[in-house]
Amino acid sequence: MPDSPKLAVVISCYNYESFVERAIQSVLSQARDDCEVVVVDDGSTDGSWDVISRSGVTAFTINNSGQRAACLFGLDRTRAPFVLFLDADDELKPGALGAVIDRLDPGIAKLQFPLTRIDADGNVVSGALPALEAFRGRDALARQVLKTSVYKSPPTSGNVFRRDLCELLREADYDKFVDGVILFAAPFLGDVVSVSEELGCYRIHGRNDSGLGRMPDAGSLERDINRFLARMGHLRTILRRLEPDQELVDPRDTFYFREQRFCADLASGQRPPLTALQGLLSKLLGASLSVKNKTAMAVFFVLASVLPNDVGKALLAYRFKTGRRSALGFAKEIFARRVPLQN
Numbered sequence: 001m002p003d004s005p006k007l008a009v010v011i012s013c014y015n016y017e018s019f020v021e022r023a024i025q026s027v028l029s030q031a032r033d034d035c036e037v038v039v040v041d042d043g044s045t046d047g048s049w050d051v052i053s054r055s056g057v058t059a060f061t062i063n064n065s066g067q068r069a070a071c072l073f074g075l076d077r078t079r080a081p082f083v084l085f086l087d088a089d090d091e092l093k094p095g096a097l098g099a100v101i102d103r104l105d106p107g108i109a110k111l112q113f114p115l116t117r118i119d120a121d122g123n124v125v126s127g128a129l130p131a132l133e134a135f136r137g138r139d140a141l142a143r144q145v146l147k148t149s150v151y152k153s154p155p156t157s158g159n160v161f162r163r164d165l166c167e168l169l170r171e172a173d174y175d176k177f178v179d180g181v182i183l184f185a186a187p188f189l190g191d192v193v194s195v196s197e198e199l200g201c202y203r204i205h206g207r208n209d210s211g212l213g214r215m216p217d218a219g220s221l222e223r224d225i226n227r228f229l230a231r232m233g234h235l236r237t238i239l240r241r242l243e244p245d246q247e248l249v250d251p252r253d254t255f256y257f258r259e260q261r262f263c264a265d266l267a268s269g270q271r272p273p274l275t276a277l278q279g280l281l282s283k284l285l286g287a288s289l290s291v292k293n294k295t296a297m298a299v300f301f302v303l304a305s306v307l308p309n310d311v312g313k314a315l316l317a318y319r320f321k322t323g324r325r326s327a328l329g330f331a332k333e334i335f336a337r338r339v340p341l342q343n
Contacts, residue, residue, distance in 0.1 A: 005036040006082065006101050007160070010074035012067050013088035014042040017051055018120070019203060024055045026091035035097050038077050039088075042070040048088070066176030067156075068169055075166055081106070082160050085178050089203045090115070090157040096199035100160055109138075109190030110183070111160040112153055115202035125204055130154060134196040141187035144288065146246055149232055149254045151288075153183050157200050165189055168238065174230040181231045181238070188242050218268035225260050255283035266304055266312050277305045 009027050013020045020039075027037050039057050041049045043064030052059045062073055071085045082104055086092065093116075103111060114128035130152055144151045153159065156179040165182050172181055186192050232251035239246050251257055258280045265272045280301055284294055300319060304312040 002033050002036060004034070005078070005080035006034045006104065007032075007036075007097065008075075008078035008080035008083045009035060009037045009086055009092075009097075010071055010078065010083060011037070011039045011086045011088055012042055012070040012074065013039065013044060013048050013052065014064065014067075014070075015044045015046045015048060016088040017044070017047040019205075020048055020088040021051050021055060022122075023086055023088050023091055024052070024057055026093075027086065027097070028055075028057065030092070030094065030097045032097045032101070034101060036078050036080055038074045040070040040074040042067070068172060068176050068178050071178045072166075072169055075163075075169075081163050082108075082111075083163060083166055084160045085156055086200075087155075087157050089205065090155075091118075091201040091203070092157075093199055093201065099195070099197065099199055103193055103195070104160070106162075107191050108136075108193050109162050109165050110186035111193040111195065113158050113195040113197060113199040114154055115158045115200045116198045118201045118203050120203065120205040122201075122203075128198050129158075129202050132194050132196050134194060136191050136193045138187040138191045141192050142246075145184050145187060145235075146248055148256065148288070149184070149228075149235075149249055149251050150256050151184075151187075153179075155179065155202055157202065159183070161186070162190060171237075172231075172234060174234070175227065177227075180227070181234045184231065184235050185238050185242075188239065188246075218264055221260060221264035221267055225257065225264060228257065228260065253283075255280070255287045258283050262301065262304075263316060266309070266316050269309055269313075271309060271312075272305050274305070277301060 011020070011023055011027070024039060027035070037057050039052050039055070039059040041052055041059065041061040043062060049061050058077070060073065060077070062070060075083060084100070100111060100113070112132065114130060114132045116127060117125040117129050119125050132152065132154070141151050156177070159179065161182055165186060168182050168185055169178060175181070229251055232248065236248050239248055258276070262272050262276060262280055265276070281298060284297060284301070287294065289297070300315060304315050307315075
């Protein structure tokens with residue numbers, strides 16, 4: 001390991017034998033002497049550990065405990081002031097480490113960058129996930145979190161965290177994942193730097209926990225809702241220590257919660273009640289989205305509420321698909337079933 005590392009990359013792996021070598025090599029091939037790399041196999045039952053062992057990287061295998069525990073295990077075996085938790089099915093692009101390290105300083109709590117979506121074979125599916133503007137700041141994001149509980153942030157592999165921020169993960173015993181409370185706590189501990197350049201790749205292969213690229217099921221949506229509420233409860237506790245004069249919004253009164261609740265009802269075969277639609281549209285008006293996006297989402301919510309549930313589910317699936325979507329695509333989903341609107 002380098003004597004004075006500036007960045008630690010912790011790769012957590014669970015049953016990603018097919019991908020983990022590419023993740024490791026995407027880091028090692030950049031040959032940075034100011035970056036330390038640790039791989040933690042989270043009790044894989046496939047051949048992941050054999051692949052990791054052959055790579056020559058510093059690596060450990062532990063009993064299966066979930067991503068958060070694996071990442072904390074790796075965190076304790078690194079020293080750098082900043083940490084990137086790279087999922088074993090994702091990759092960094094050439095030059096990414098230099099682009100990140102050149103932007104880091106002690107005043108930064110988190111740096112984020114978008115990811116290019118690729119398939120299992122490495123073919124590009126679509127561009128930036130999500131599209132991000134370049135900026136540095138904290139106050140505006142802190143206000144947004146207090147008001148809405150969320151802000152635009154990439155998946156795990158597109159985030160770099162200051163080490164003291166990562167320490168909050170030790171309190172998150174309700175969560176198996178790392179891209180939770182520390183995302184939202186970041187602007188209360190320092191600046192957030194957002195990079196518009198796509199510095200990594202997010203692989204879509206059908207087993208992603210995020211559900212990107214496939215029809216979301218009611219169970220996973222309910223899990224995400226409960227995880228969101230637990231994270232916001234934890235954030236409220238953190239803010240009492242850091243910013244006792246700041247008041248966090250009730251998470252059940254946010255657009256994010258109402259949208260997830262709407263989708264969960266739809267996925268479970270229930271018609272979202274009219275009162276839920278009204279509340280959702282009201283919160284959509286105040287969301288930090290473009291007029292175009294608000295209009296498209298409003299149309300989706302209304303159609304999914306009034307059309308038969310099988311059509312609503314089809315619209316939900318189309319909304320969550322990867323690649324380019326359009327109003328014409330949504331129309332095709334409706335007219336392909338040739339069903340009339342119901343009163």
